[in-house]
Amino acid sequence: MELDLYSDERFMREALKEAVKAWDMDEVPVGAIVVSQNRIIARAHNLTERLQDVTAHAEMQAITAAANHIGAKYLTDCTLYVTLEPCSMCAGALFWSQVGKVVYGASDPKRGYISQAGKLHPRTEVVSGIEAEACSDLLVEFFRKKR
C-alpha cells in the first residue's frame, strides 16, 4: 500500500488537526489550511469566541495568512482545505481571492454557501466530502456536549 503524502485526504487531516485545536479552546471546531505546491503555507481554526469577532472563521484567517505568506492577495495557485462547507462570508472571501481549489469535508445544509446561493470564483475547482464523517462527527459531538 502506498501512502500518498499529497492527497486531499492527507491535507484534510491537517485541517482536522486545526479543528481539534478549536475544540480544545471551546470554539466551534472548524479548521482550515492553505496548500501551495504541496506545501502547507497557512493553518487556522475558528476563533470567533476567543476574539469575540464574527469574522474570525477558519477560512478568513487562512486566506489572510496565506496572502501574507506569499506576499500577494490572489491565491490562484493555492488550495484551501476546510473541514466544513464555507458560509456565504467565507465563500465571498474565497471568490475575491480567486483561490485555485477549495476542498471541504462536511456539508452545511443550513449555513453553507450552496444553500445560500453563494458563489466561488468561476475558475475555482471544488471538491467536497473528503473525510466528511470525521469532520462532521467533531461538530456533532461539540454541539451535543453544549446542549
Add this chain to the structure above:
Amino acid sequence: MELDLYSDERFMREALKEAVKAWDMDEVPVGAIVVSQNRIIARAHNLTERLQDVTAHAEMQAITAAANHIGAKYLTDCTLYVTLEPCSMCAGALFWSQVGKVVYGASDPKRGYISQAGKLHPRTEVVSGIEAEACSDLLVEFFRKKR
C-alpha cells in the same frame, strides 16, 4: 435651518471621509463607520492593496473594530454606514454580526450583495441611497483615473 447631528446623512459623510483616506492611499475609495448610541465607535476604509488581503474591505475592518470596542461579537445595537453597497463577503459578515441597521450610499449592481442573492440578518434594517451621488462620484473618478 436645523443641523441634525445624528442624521444618516451626517454619519454617511463621516464614512465618506474614510473613503477619501482610501483614495489618498490609492485604494478603491470605500469607507465605513459603526455608530452606537449616536457615537462613532469604529472607522475603517478599504485596505486590500496596502495589506495585500482581499478580506480587508472597509466593512470587515469596521465590524472587527466595533466588536473590539464593545467587547462583544454581536452588533445588534449598532448601525454600520458604508459608502458602497456591501459585497457578498461583507453581507455575510454583517449577517453573523446581527448588526441592527446598515446604511449604504451607492449601489453596486455588479458585485453588491443584492444582485448576488446575499442576505443580511432578518432583523437588520437597511437604508440605501444616502449621499449616493458623492459616494458614487468618488468611485467613478477613481476608476476613470486608473484607465
